Amino acid sequence: MRDTSKHQGLRNQLANVLNAKGIIDKNVLNAVRKIPRHLFIDSSFESHAYQDKAFPIAAEQTISMPYTVAFQSQTLEVKPGEKVLEIGTGSGYQTAVLLELKAEVYSIERQRELFKKTSLFLPKLGYNPKKFIFGDGYKGLPEQAPFDKIIVTAGAPFVPKPLLSQLKVGGRLLIPVGDKTQIMTLFIRKSAKEFEKHELGDFAFVPMLEERN
Numbered sequence: 001m002r003d004t005s006k007h008q009g010l011r012n013q014l015a016n017v018l019n020a021k022g023i024i025d026k027n028v029l030n031a032v033r034k035i036p037r038h039l040f041i042d043s044s045f046e047s048h049a050y051q052d053k054a055f056p057i058a059a060e061q062t063i064s065m066p067y068t069v070a071f072q073s074q075t076l077e078v079k080p081g082e083k084v085l086e087i088g089t090g091s092g093y094q095t096a097v098l099l100e101l102k103a104e105v106y107s108i109e110r111q112r113e114l115f116k117k118t119s120l121f122l123p124k125l126g127y128n129p130k131k132f133i134f135g136d137g138y139k140g141l142p143e144q145a146p147f148d149k150i151i152v153t154a155g156a157p158f159v160p161k162p163l164l165s166q167l168k169v170g171g172r173l174l175i176p177v178g179d180k181t182q183i184m185t186l187f188i189r190k191s192a193k194e195f196e197k198h199e200l201g202d203f204a205f206v207p208m209l210e211e212r213n
Contacts, residue, residue: 003036010050011037017052018070025074031100032070037063039125040091057114063091064153068203070097072151075174075186075200078103082148083130085166087137092118094153096127105129106144108137140166147171155182155204164195176203 015032023029038049041063045055054062072094078084080102089095089109095118098105107129109115119132133141137152138160145166152163152175159175167173167189176182184200 003039007036007038007050008033011035014050014052014066018067021052021067023067023070023074025070027078027101028070028073028097031073031097032066034100035093035096036125037066037093040093040096040121057091063093069094071184072153072174073097073101075184076149076151076172078149083144083146085141085144085147085150085163086129086153087140087151087163088153089118089132090114090153092122092127094151095122095129096125098151099127099129103149106131106133106141106147108133108135108141110135110137138162142166150174152176155179159185159187164189 011033015029018032019029038046041049041055041057052065052067054065057063078098078101082103084098084103084105086095086098086105086107089107095105095107109118112134115132115134122129140160140162142162146168147166148168148171150163150167150173155176155178157179159177163173164187169189169191171189173187175185177185181202181204184203186198186200188196190196
């Protein structure tokens with residue numbers, strides 16, 4: 001697990017690329033500059049780790065493009081100390097970004113192989129979510145609700161009602177909705193029953209998994 005000045009230089013370049021693509025949140029860009037993304041992917045892809053590309057990880061899942069991670073993180077408007085629920089831990093890269101933004105992170109992963117791997121790997125880098133959960137993201141985490149922010153990192157065919165109900169008033173849910181391509185959709189909770197909805201463009205994600213009984 002090596003992180004060199006060359007990697008740091010590549011991270012700085014990546015942050016500049018993301019900035020040129022519209023990522024202006026300094027805290028998000030600083031997280032991109034700091035987190036060793038090459039350690040989150042298979043070593044055979046290491047030389048490409050700081051390109052703005054998605055890569056396969058384990059269990060037929062991918063690590064999202066850095067732009068997608070940065071866009072979601074910027075759109076959430078995370079403030080220090082906020083409770084954030086992440087649906088789809090995956091490689092843990094997005095989790096690390098949320099932790100760099102000083103959020104209190106609860107992260108759910110449905111793939112057991114990834115859950116085991118990432119829950120051991122992240123603490124080795126000094127990233128410690130409040131809780132790692134192996135479970136069904138469609139159900140959210142009612143015992144820890146409400147959350148200031150909820151981020152879904154996989155494509156969902158519909159918006160799970162439990163996620164909306166677990167959001168604080170004033171909170172934000174960001175979820176890619178759709179089958180083949182997804183529309184990044186932001187819900188802002190205005191009151192107990194009222195949500196404001198914003199559609200923020202097309203993205204491509206792996207499908208969100210749910211429990212098969």
